Amino acid sequence: MSTATIPDDLLLRERFTEIKPPLSPQAAVIESNRCLNCFDAPCTAACPTHIDVPGFIKRISTGNLRGSALRILDANILGSSCAKACPVEVLCEGACVMHRYNHEPIQIARLQRHAMDSFQATGEELLTAPRGSRNVQVACIGGGPASLACAAELCRHGAQATILERKDLLGGLNTYGVAEYKLRASDSLREAEMIRRMGVEFRTGAAIDTAEALEELESEFDFLFVGVGLGAMQRMNIPGEDQKGVLNALEFIASYKTGRLREMTGTVVVVGAGNTAIDAANAARRLGAETVYLLYRRGEREMSAFDFEYEHAKHEGVQFLWRRQPYAIRTNERGRLLLDTVQVSEVEKSLLPVPDSEYTIECDYVIPAIGQSPFAQLVQELRRIELSNGIIVVDPETGQTGNSRYFAGGDCANGGREVVDAVADGKRAARAILKIAEAAYA
Amino acid sequence: MPDIRVHQFAGGIDAPNPFWLASGPPTNTGEQIMRAFDAGWGGAVWKTIGEPITNVCSRYSSVDCNGVRMMGLNNIELITDRSIEANLRELAEVKKRYPYHAIIASLMVESKRDAWHEIVQRTEDAGADGLELNFGCPHGMSERGMGSAVGQVPEYTEMITTWVKEKACTPVLVKLTPNVTDIRTIASAARRAGADGLSAINTINSITGIDLDTFVPRPNVDGVSTHGGYCGPAVKPIALNMAQQIMADPAAALPLSGMGGIANWRDAVEFMLLGCGTVQVCTAVMHYGYRVVEDMAEGLENWMRTKGFATLEDFRGLSIERVTDWKHLNLNYKIVAHINEQTCIGCDLCHIACWDGAHQCIHLDRVEGPVDGPAPLHSTPAFIEERMRSSISTTPVTRQERAAALTNHGPYPTPLDRIPRVDETECVGCNLCALVCPVDECITMVRVDSVGRAETWEQRSRGAECAAEPQPS
Numbered sequence: 001m002s003t004a005t006i007p008d009d010l011l012l013r014e015r016f017t018e019i020k021p022p023l024s025p026q027a028a029v030i031e032s033n034r035c036l037n038c039f040d041a042p043c044t045a046a047c048p049t050h051i052d053v054p055g056f057i058k059r060i061s062t063g064n065l066r067g068s069a070l071r072i073l074d075a076n077i078l079g080s081s082c083a084k085a086c087p088v089e090v091l092c093e094g095a096c097v098m099h100r101y102n103h104e105p106i107q108i109a110r111l112q113r114h115a116m117d118s119f120q121a122t123g124e125e126l127l128t129a130p131r132g133s134r135n136v137q138v139a140c141i142g143g144g145p146a147s148l149a150c151a152a153e154l155c156r157h158g159a160q161a162t163i164l165e166r167k168d169l170l171g172g173l174n175t176y177g178v179a180e181y182k183l184r185a186s187d188s189l190r191e192a193e194m195i196r197r198m199g200v201e202f203r204t205g206a207a208i209d210t211a212e213a214l215e216e217l218e219s220e221f222d223f224l225f226v227g228v229g230l231g232a233m234q235r236m237n238i239p240g241e242d243q244k245g246v247l248n249a250l251e252f253i254a255s256y257k258t259g260r261l262r263e264m265t266g267t268v269v270v271v272g273a274g275n276t277a278i279d280a281a282n283a284a285r286r287l288g289a290e291t292v293y294l295l296y297r298r299g300e301r302e303m304s305a306f307d308f309e310y311e312h313a314k315h316e317g318v319q320f321l322w323r324r325q326p327y328a329i330r331t332n333e334r335g336r337l338l339l340d341t342v343q344v345s346e347v348e349k350s351l352l353p354v355p356d357s358e359y360t361i362e363c364d365y366v367i368p369a370i371g372q373s374p375f376a377q378l379v380q381e382l383r384r385i386e387l388s389n390g391i392i393v394v395d396p397e398t399g400q401t402g403n404s405r406y407f408a409g410g411d412c413a414n415g416g417r418e419v420v421d422a423v424a425d426g427k428r429a430a431r432a433i434l435k436i437a438e439a440a441y442a
Numbered sequence: 443m444p445d446i447r448v449h450q451f452a453g454g455i456d457a458p459n460p461f462w463l464a465s466g467p468p469t470n471t472g473e474q475i476m477r478a479f480d481a482g483w484g485g486a487v488w489k490t491i492g493e494p495i496t497n498v499c500s501r502y503s504s505v506d507c508n509g510v511r512m513m514g515l516n517n518i519e520l521i522t523d524r525s526i527e528a529n530l531r532e533l534a535e536v537k538k539r540y541p542y543h544a545i546i547a548s549l550m551v552e553s554k555r556d557a558w559h560e561i562v563q564r565t566e567d568a569g570a571d572g573l574e575l576n577f578g579c580p581h582g583m584s585e586r587g588m589g590s591a592v593g594q595v596p597e598y599t600e601m602i603t604t605w606v607k608e609k610a611c612t613p614v615l616v617k618l619t620p621n622v623t624d625i626r627t628i629a630s631a632a633r634r635a636g637a638d639g640l641s642a643i644n645t646i647n648s649i650t651g652i653d654l655d656t657f658v659p660r661p662n663v664d665g666v667s668t669h670g671g672y673c674g675p676a677v678k679p680i681a682l683n684m685a686q687q688i689m690a691d692p693a694a695a696l697p698l699s700g701m702g703g704i705a706n707w708r709d710a711v712e713f714m715l716l717g718c719g720t721v722q723v724c725t726a727v728m729h730y731g732y733r734v735v736e737d738m739a740e741g742l743e744n745w746m747r748t749k750g751f752a753t754l755e756d757f758r759g760l761s762i763e764r765v766t767d768w769k770h771l772n773l774n775y776k777i778v779a780h781i782n783e784q785t786c787i788g789c790d791l792c793h794i795a796c797w798d799g800a801h802q803c804i805h806l807d808r809v810e811g812p813v814d815g816p817a818p819l820h821s822t823p824a825f826i827e828e829r830m831r832s833s834i835s836t837t838p839v840t841r842q843e844r845a846a847a848l849t850n851h852g853p854y855p856t857p858l859d860r861i862p863r864v865d866e867t868e869c870v871g872c873n874l875c876a877l878v879c880p881v882d883e884c885i886t887m888v889r890v891d892s893v894g895r896a897e898t899w900e901q902r903s904r905g906a907e908c909a910a911e912p913q914p915s
Binding site: 029030033036037038039040042044045046047048050061086087090091094097098100101302304306396397414416417418420421424428 | 508509787788789790791793794806823826827830831833834835836837838839840841844847855856860880881
C-alpha cells in the first residue's frame with residue numbers, strides 16, 4: 001500500500017464548499033419522518049445497487065444510525081461517496097413517489113450521507129467472514145469503484161481479493177475525477193482505506209498493460225476482474241491542441257483535486273457539454289477564472305449533461321456558447337491563447353459551418369471535455385474476450401466475459417456511467433464469482 | 443351568523459362561547475385568565491383552589507409522534523401553590539372586569555364536610571359562576587385522600603357532592619377521572635347526589651417514557667419519577683368514548699363539559715355531537731398559547747353556517763344514538779375498497795398493509811393480469827421485493843435514456859405496475875388500506891349490493907335460539 005495521500009488544502013476547501021452540505025441531526029430526523037416508507041420502494045428499484053432506502057431512512061428516524069449505515073453498506077460499499085456523487089435527481093430521488101404527492105422528493109442523498117458520516121465518525125470496522133474461509137483468489141485490475149466494490153464483496157464473504165492500481169492512490173475517478181464540491185478526494189481515500197482494513201490487498205503503482213503481466217496474474221489468481229475504466233480523453237484533433245494552456249478536463253480536474261493547480265485567472269473555454277464539461281467549467285470558476293465559456297457544437301436541448309448540472313453551472317456563472325465548434329488554437333503576441341471557432345448548423349444530421357461566422361476567443365485555458373476513449377492498451381491484450389467498440393462485452397447478470405475466468409465491470413464494461421453503476425457491476429461480478437467458486441467446491 | 447353562545451349550562455352558567463380553559467397551568471392566575479378572555483376564550487375553570495401545595499421539578503413529560511411534538515402530555519403538577527385568599531381575590535377581580543364570561547372555580551379540599559362547606563361559601567362569595575369538584579386528579583393529591591381517590595369510589599363521590607350541594611347556590615360540576623373500570627358508575631353517583639353537571643375526562647394515569655441512558659422514566663425528579671396524568675391529542679378517543687358512555691346512560695347523563703385532547707374546532711364539534719354543552723382545553727394552550735381559540739370559534743361558526751345550525755343546541759348530541767352495541771350492527775352491510783388510479787402515487791402501503799395486516803386482497807398484478815382469490819394464488823410481498831432486488835437498473839446517462847425513464851406508458855400518472863388492485867371478492871371492507879393511504883380520498887370504501895336485508899348478530903342469534911327450541915306438536 002502506498003502511503004501517498006492528498007494533503008488537506010484549506011484554500012481548496014474554501015473554494016469548493018459542498019453543494020450538498022450535511023444535515024444537522026434533527027433535520028435528518030425530520031426529513032426521515034417525511035419518508036412514506038413505501039413498499040417495494042421505487043427509490044430502491046431505481047438505485048443500481050438497490051440500497052434499501054426506506055429501510056435506512058426509517059432507522060435514522062429511530063436513532064438507529066449504526067443499523068442505517070450497515071443497511072446502506074450491505075448494498076453499496078461505497079455508500080458514502082455515492083451519497084455525494086450520485087445524480088440522485090435521475091435515480092432514487094427522481095423515482096420518489098413524493099413527486100406525485102407534494103412534489104418535493106425525500107432528500108435521500110443527504111440522509112444517506114448523514115448515516116454514513118455518523119458511522120465513519122465511530123471508526124468502527126466492517127465485519128467480514130474470516131479471510132480465506134473461501135478458497136478463491138481474485139485479482140481486481142484497476143482501483144476504481146468497480147474493483148473496490150468487487151473486492152469488498154468478495155472479502156466480506158471470505159474470499160481473497162487483491163486490487164492492482166497503476167496510480168499511487170486508490171479510488172479511481174472517485175479520487176481523481178469527481179468535482180470537489182461534491183466529493184472530496186480525501187473522502188474517497190478514506191473509503192478505500194475502510195475497504196483495505198476489511199482485508200483487501202492493495203498493490204499500487206502496478207500497471208497491467210502487457211500480455212506478460214496478465215499471464216502472471218492468471219497464474220497467481222483464480223479469477224480476474226477488470227475494472228480499469230476508460231482511457232484517455234478524446235482529442236479534438238485541431239491544430240494547436242498540444243500547446244501549453246490546453247489540458248483535457250480529467251487532467252484538469254485531477255490537477256486541482258490533488259493540489260497541483262490551485263488558482264486560475266482570466267478566461268477559460270471548456271469544449272463539450274457533458275457532465276464532465278460542467279464539472280470542469282464550474283471548477284474553473286471556483287479556482288478564480290473571471291470568464292468561463294462552455295462551447296458546444298449543438299444546442300441546449302441536445303447537451304448530454306443532466307438538467308440539474310446545467311442549472312448548477314448557470315448559477316456558478318458559466319456562460320454557454322451554443323452551436324459553435326473550435327477549429328484551431330493559436331497564440332497571440334502576449335502569449336494568450338486564441339481559440340478559433342465557427343458557428344455550425346445541423347443539416348441532415350451533419351454539422352456544417354455557417355459562412356462568415358468565424359469568431360476567435362482570446363483566452364488563457366482551453367479545456368476539451370468531449371468524452372473518454374476506451375482503455376485500448378489493456379483490453380486489446382485480453383484474450384478470448386469479445387469487445388464492442390472497445391467496450392468489454394459481459395453478461396449483464398454476472399459481469400462474466402467470453403473468457404470464463406475474466407469478469408469486468410464499471411466504465412470499461414458499461415461504456416461510462418456513474419459511480420453507483422460501477423459499484424453495482426462490481427458487486428454482481430463478485431457474487432457470480434463466489435457462486436462459481438461455491439459450485440466448484442461442492 | 444350562527445349563535446355560539448352558551449345559555450344556562452348546567453342550570454345557570456352563560457358564556458360567550460363554549461370554549462373554556464380547563465383547570466390547569468393556563469388558569470393559574472387572574473392575570474392569565476384575563477388575557478385568555480381577551481384572546482377569545484368564553485370561560486375558564488380556575489386552577490384547582492385548596493390548601494396550597496409545594497410542587498416538584500420537573501413536572502411535565504410528553505410523547506412525540508414521528509416528529510410531531512406533544513401528541514400526549516403528562517404532568518405531575520398538583521393543585522394551586524398559591525393561597526386561597528390570593529386566588530379568590532383575583533377571581534373576584536376578574537369577575538368584576540369580565541362579568542359575561544364564565545368563571546368556574548375548581549375546588550379540592552380535605553374530605554371533611556366543614557372544609558367543603560367553607561370553601562364553597564368563600565368561592566361563591568368571591569363571585570364564581572359555578573363550581574367544579576376536582577375528583578379526578580390522579581397523581582399526588584390522590585395519595586392524600588383527595589382527587590381521584592374520591593373519584594374512584596362512587597360512595598365518596600356521592601358523599602362529597604352531597605356536602606357541596608348542601609351549601610352551593612351556583613351550579614356544581616363533578617369532574618370525573620377516567621381511571622376507573624366504568625365511568626358511568628361514578629357519573630351516576632354524582633347525579634344521585636344532585637350534581638348539576640359533569641366535566642370529563644380528567645387525565646389518565648401514565649408513564650410517558652424512559653430515558654434509555656439513565657433508565658429513569660420521565661419526568662425525572664432527582665433520579666426517579668412517578669406516574670402522572672396523561673392528556674393531549676392522544677387521549678381524545680378515550681375521552682370521546684367516555685363522553686358517549688355518560689350521555690347515553692339515563693342514570694348518568696347530566697349537562698357535560700367535555701375535555702380530553704381537544705386541540706381544534708373539529709375536536710370540539712365531536713364532543714358536542716356526543717352531547718357536551720361546553721368543551722374545555724388545556725394542552726393545546728400549553729403548546730401554542732391562548733391564540734388557538736381564534737380558529738376554534740371561527741371554525742365552529744363556519745361549520746355551523748355550512749350545516750345550517752343556528753345554535754349549539756341544534757346539533758348537540760346528534761351522534762349519541764349513532765353509537766350502539768356491537769350486537770346491533772348490521773352483519774349484512776358490505777363495503778369494499780376502491781382505489782382511485784388517477785390519484786394513486788404508487789407508495790403501495792395499502793398492498794403491504796393488506797397482506798401483512800389484513801386479508802391479503804390488494805395485489806400488484808395489474809400488468810401481469812388480475813387474479814381473484816385467496817393468498818396462495820398471488821405473488822407474496824417477499825417475492826415482489828426479491829424480484830425487484832434481482833433486477834438490473836442503470837443510471838440513465840444519455841438524453842434518450844433519460845427521456846425513456848421519464849416516459850410512463852400507462853394511462854395514469856403512476857406506472858400501472860405500481861398501482862395496487864383490490865380483489866373485491868376477497869375484500870372484507872375493513873378500512874385499513876384507506877387508513878394507511880397517504881393521499882386524501884384516493885382509497886374510498888364503496889358499498890356493494892346488499893347480500894340480504896339488514897340483520898344484526900342479536901337478531902341472528904335469537905333466530906338460532908328460536909330454531910333450537912322444540913316446536914309445539
